[in-house]
Amino acid sequence: LASLTRETGPKVVKGDPARKGEAAAKGAPPTPQAHHQHHHPAAPTIAVSDSSLKFTHVLYNLSPAELYEQAIKYEKGSFITSTGALATLSGAKTGRSPRDKRVVKDEAAAQELWWGKGSPNIEMDEHTFLTNRERAVDYLNSLDKVFVNDQFLNWDPENRIKVRIISARAYHSLFMHNMCIRPTDEELESFGTPDFTIYNAGQFPCNRYTHYMTSSTSVDINLARREMVILGTQYAGEMKKGLFGVMHYLMPKRGILSLHSGCNMGKDGDVSLFFGLSGTGKTTLSTDHNRLLIGDDEHCWSDNGVSNIEGGCYAKCIDLSQEKEPDIWNAIKFGTVLENVVFDEHTREVDYADKSVTENTRAAYPIEHIPNAKIPCVGPHPKNVILLACDAFGVLPPVSKLNLAQTMYHFISGYTALVAGTEDGIKEPQATFSACFGAAFIMLHPTKYAATLAEKMQKYGATGWLVNTGWSGGRYGVGKRIRLPYTRKIIDAIHSGELLTANYQKTEVFGMEIPTEIKGVPSEILDPINTWTDKAAYKETLLRLAGLFKKNFE
Structure with a gap:
């Protein structure tokens, strides 16, 4: 294993296997520095019952430096950027x-899971799963080496899950090294059988003529076997979100709530959860200099408090700048994976505004790259549950206090309005609901x-809030986006706690409580009707949005 990773050459690597052999051959005593050597756990012997893989070489839990070497040497499209990150293509x-x-x-799945209209779960049968699994395993078996990562999910030690990721690309191995929780050498020694295994054969397509297949890509989850198979896509986010789905199944069985949210903690130990769809400011607002970051995307809320599921962050990079998001900017250094970015041929400086490969450019880095990350990533029970909506209709107030029923209603609705371009260039807001x-x-x-x-909010006394990070004074194209400093x-x-003691008035239609004043925020914007010049248009738009909410609930 080590000889394949490092090959031979100048004997600069401590613990180089070729060197030990030489010393023994010359009859020399072992070098006295031996006790400084980093002891690396042996790769697991993957038994047939365990995952039926029989490879030539297993590259087991390699370090970022070793994975950089593998990527640069064997994977086309891998480069080191000017800040030391590894740029890759998916x-x-x-x-x-x-x-x-x-x-x-x-x-079991037919009984337990959500199927049918609105559900993300599309069915397949066991036989088709095994056909795809066989195809993935055969592909991985045909390679001269595969990467195996043994890692954890969930920072709560009582409820962590052991995962094994088997992949063919150094990019995938480094991505998961960053995104899952990295075990210590002692934890690896006693890792045992994983609770969940991913077979990532993403370079190889599935057979489109197989039952249930609709393209040459297939991402398959089998909860009974605790396995996931990936064919025909090399996008690394499939592994991250696939495991997140698995946590959404395993955790509720233990009475634990799995959440798609950001989470941070103040100096006094007060924790806030941030929910929001893409583009509502979840990552931006949960990354706050005055507070410790517990995590930016996936969490569990148990009787012990909150815990991050992951060991890293997966941040969007489009139009990233040092001024707007200094923490993310500074996190992109050695060890970080940059996906699908474009950079200068000579200096290797990344142009974050360039979307010629994709608009979905991403950086995956360990959470330790964020200076005010709280390690271990756990915290007490949340005091505030903040639901973020980017309302392009411009009728939701910048902030409203919710009672328990309203919090549930808005949580189930999961509303935001995206701005989608139409053919003739007029951009219409489009309501999106994601349960x-x-x-x-x-x-x-x-x-x-x-x-x-x-139940948890009631038990631990958390308050619900709905914060609109979208438009005010009119819909998109008429009004203006609420300024980020005001939202902050x-x-x-x-x-x-200032808002707990504020004076409130009730809004029409949605019946939400809105504060009459907030320090540092102009009072006239707190009630959206004040910012609209055309009051009739405001009422009409408000009723239209209410209708969309109602229709979604049906």
């Missing part, structure tokens, strides 16, 4: 393929998660 797929995701519908702010990943019916959320002031007021 091939034809630059995002997830939700239509190609399948879940085995056996007797539990993460419909693509939930396994059970949304009401199950909402009921658990309400609103979030600060929630954290400080």
